[in-house]
Amino acid sequence: MIDKTKFPDIAFRKHDHRRCQRQLLTEASQLCATRKLRLTPRRRQVLEIMLASHQPMGAYDILARLNRADSAERIAPPIVYRALEFLMAEGLIHRIESRNAFITCAHPGHESAAQFLICRDCERVAEVETSAQSLLAEADNLGFAVDHSVVEITGVCAECQKHAG
Numbered sequence: 001m002i003d004k005t006k007f008p009d010i011a012f013r014k015h016d017h018r019r020c021q022r023q024l025l026t027e028a029s030q031l032c033a034t035r036k037l038r039l040t041p042r043r044r045q046v047l048e049i050m051l052a053s054h055q056p057m058g059a060y061d062i063l064a065r066l067n068r069a070d071s072a073e074r075i076a077p078p079i080v081y082r083a084l085e086f087l088m089a090e091g092l093i094h095r096i097e098s099r100n101a102f103i104t105c106a107h108p109g110h111e112s113a114a115q116f117l118i119c120r121d122c123e124r125v126a127e128v129e130t131s132a133q134s135l136l137a138e139a140d141n142l143g144f145a146v147d148h149s150v151v152e153i154t155g156v157c158a159e160c161q162k163h164a165g
């Protein structure tokens, strides 16, 4: 078991990504089972494709990979969009707004808003739980009803800094 809360930067470090993939897929299917949701083969396939790396993936990239994997049938964009909408609504994936792309959630089912560190060199994304509580508390103080909060911090991960030096 990889403790992702302890090491939110796992995306940036050398690790056994197969374990990562297996674990996230298990967590996702468990969450769907608990919520009595159907993780259809197509939704699962999209999730698997997205789990290839810790880099966010655009909808068209996912579509291209689906079509490559499933050459018998031509998959149309709405199918991918519907799958992405479902996965996003259930918190199994997140949208990286600044990249117009999607990333699998590192801890499916969390309550707090997702926040991301994005490395501009390797393009990997780490999801962090340390929340922008003070900002949200301030919004609350001001009587501001928050709909949606996006925290995406771009920079260079420790690994890439090492290689640059």
Ligand SMILES: [Zn+2]
Binding pocket: 010, 011, 015, 016, 017, 018, 020, 021, 054
């Ligand atoms: Zn991994």
Ligand SMILES: [Zn+2]
Binding pocket: 091, 094, 104, 105, 106, 107, 108, 110, 114, 127
């Ligand atoms: Zn998440």
Ligand SMILES: [Zn+2]
Binding pocket: 012, 119, 120, 121, 122, 123, 124, 156, 157, 158, 159, 160
């Ligand atoms: Zn990096």
